[in-house]
Each structure stands twice: as structure tokens, then as C-alpha cells.
Amino acid sequence: MRLELRIAPLDLDKTLGCGQTFRWRRQQDGSWAGPLSDQFVVLCQEDDVVHVDAFPGRADLDDLVAEHLRECDDIPRIQKELGRDPRMARGIAELEGLRIVKIDEWECLVSFALATYANIPRISRMIETLARNYGERITEDIYTFPTRKRLRKATVRELARCGLGYRADYAHELCREVDEGTLERLKKLNYQQLREELRELPGVGNKVADCVSLFGFGRLESFPIDVWIQRALARLYRVKGSYKRLREFAAERFGHYAGYAQEYLYYNERLRARNGACLFLEQ
DNA sequence: GCCCAGGAGTGTG
DNA sequence: CACACTCATGGG
Secondary structure (H helix, E strand, O other): OEEEEEOOOOOHHHHHHOOOOOOOEEOOOOOEEEEEOOEEEEEEEEOOEEEEEEEOOOOOHHHHHHHHOOOOOOHHHHHHHHOOOHHHHOOHHHHOOOOOOOOOHHHHHHHHHHOOOOOHHHHHHHHHHHHHHHOOEOOOOOEOOOOHHHHOOOOHHHHHHHHHOOHHHHHHHHHHHOOHHHHHHHHOOOHHHHHHHHHOOOOOOHHHHHHHHHHHOOOOOOOOOOHHHHHHHHHHHOOOOOHHHHHHHHHHHHHHHHHHHHHHHHHHHHHHHHHOOOOOOOO
16 A cells, blocks of 8 residues: 655654664665554655555555654744754754654553663664564564553563563553553643653653653653763753753753754764764854 | 663662 | 662673
């Protein structure tokens, strides 16, 4: 099944390759392939057009992809707002195609609970192993993310054997503390309430709660702080300290689009680690 | 071999 | 609330 979408501005390489998602893979020809909901999807960008190829195909495929890439976001407005920050102003134009992604709430919750104290290649591996063992087969080697119901049948030992380490307990307990109604109820809460309730869940602390708020529940004011963001804030803004202190700094500085600021800073910091390049103004 | 990883949980000051 | 320590393991 094929179709085309118009989403602009968009840079698929930045959006799907920056580390906010764990299952997309860049192909030799430059396209991106991966599971999205119950579909195996291949995305290929040609200027403002995204060619979508999906198997087995479904009627609302366009909505599925548009939602994932957050077509709804008004990037010019977001950039205009964040551009008021003098440190960020210089570099953000180059990042206009980097869009926050919308991930399924359950998948996002488990994925980022597994993402604690592990690097991205390993996180991807953990998730692929889980999908292969407990997901549904879509193609030869592509599997859906496991449902709560299915993953619930796995023992802690089995989960640990998927390479999760001590995170096996998180996954195992999440399957028991979250039911269908939980996520639906959380959707209705404001960011602060959502954040607090997420933090009650096993394996969900400050950072994971903010990642799930941002990528799973689409709360753009959320500002997840990991080691990369800590470094970025320290270097660019000379601000250090507790999570609470940094979060309050970000809320004050970046406002209700703090999530995009976070993604820009994260992208820039990792780029800098690889190339020494820096898009933003350093003090 | 070594250091680090999109941290959380727990106990202490 | 802030800090220190532990947790299990693969990737670069």
C-alpha cells in the first residue's frame, strides 16, 4: 500500500535518527524502515513529500504516519518562540526539520523505562528482542511492539534473558500496574498531574516521566533531562544542579515548547560529541 | 580492560 | 530537598 504525505518542514534523518525513537532504521537508499503500530512502514522523503509504503496496509495509514510525525505542530511558530532565546536563535533554523515524534503511550512507557542507564544501540536491541519474542509478526523479521496483555505472560527471568538486566523488573511490574484504563485516564490530565502519576509507576522517575509525557502523551512543555541535556545546559547556560532546578530553569526559559528546545539541545549536544560542531551560541 | 550509557530506587543528612 | 550509593550489562 502506497501513498504520499506533505509535511513541511521535515527532515526525516534528523527526526527518526536523533534518538527519540528506537525502532526506525535507515536503509542504504536513504529511506527509513520500521514498525509503526501494526504496520511495517517505509518512509522516503523527497523535499516536502513523504512517500509512504506500508504492509499489510490499512485505511487510515495517512493518519497513522501524520500523527507519528506530528504534522499538527506549527514549526514556524515554535521556532519563532524558541528563537527569542539568544543562545538558541542562531542554530535553530538548521533544525527546523527536526520534529518531535508521537509514540504509542504503552510502547513509549516501556521503551523509556528500559532506556535507563543504557546507550541507544542497546535500547534498540532490548526492544527488538522483546518484539521478536512477545510481539506479533508483521513481516519476516519485523514484529509489533508487545501489547501489555502479551508481555504480562513473560516471567522476570524471561525478560532478563532479553538483555534487560535489572530493567526486567520494571517491565514486569509495569505490565501489572498499568491497565487499559490507566493510559486513557492519564490522557485527560494536565502535564503536571500526568507527570506526577507517571512517577508513581515502577521504573518511572523524573526523566522517564518527562519522556513519556513528551513523546507518548504529546505534552510539548515537557523537558526531559538526561546526561546530554545536563551537559548542554551547563555549557550553554552555565546552569547546574538538581533535576528540579534544571526543569524549572527550562520551563522559565523555553515555556510551553520546552520539549522542542530539549530536542534541539539534545541533537546539538550529540552532534558536538561526534564532530565537535555546535549550532548554538556558546558563552 | 576501561568508561559510559536518553536513571531509578533507596537510604541518609 | 539534595546528595551518595547501588543496580546489571552491552557498546564503543
